[in-house]
Amino acid sequence: GQSLEQPSEVTAVEGAIVQINCTYQTSGFYGLSWYQQHDGGAPTFLSYNALDGLEETGRFSSFLSRSDSYGYLLLQELQMKDSASYFCAVRVDTGGFKTIFGAGTRLFVKA
């Protein structure tokens, strides 16, 4: 089976840096994705790591260590609009590609 673990909730202040960790246990692993979802909205893609290392996209960075089955999403210069749920998701091939989502981390950004 597939399992992912991430914190349920994180609180930070505007302008700060926050890191959301994700550990996974899975078979047929290909890569780790991160999605953002605001209340009432659809999930939107943030990043994808297939290889070890850091990927940077503006204020957001994502890291993967395949040997540790671990990744994280780093959000810098936090803004109020970053308050949302963040999901890590594993891309797996178990006879066909699919994406399995973690439980999500609720981020609260305070002024």
Place this chain on the structure above:
Amino acid sequence: SAVISQKPSRDICQRGTSLTIQCQVDSQVTMMFWYRQQPGQSLTLIATANQGSEATYESGFVIDKFPISRPNLTFSTLTVSNMSPEDSSIYLCSVEDLPGQAFSYNEQFFGPGTRLTVL
């Protein structure tokens, strides 16, 4: 990128009835997925719908309960059959960009969801 629409956006249904949710994509896509999400919870994959073949269901989901059609590369339907209050959820259609290129850019696009309430 892909723009996805779903119909209906929401519905309130009586137990024992069925509801068919439509998903329309503005471009041809190979892989389409159906997810279920309780408010404030994670997304649970129901099935993968590929054109020209039967849908592949995840553990805990069966075709009799959630029949899926995929008549072409831009359209799919999910039916929630013989509904009970436990089926109350948000149902999301999703498509994948650049399918099969697992070691490169990979992104899924989601529709706005269908909020289903079963009384």
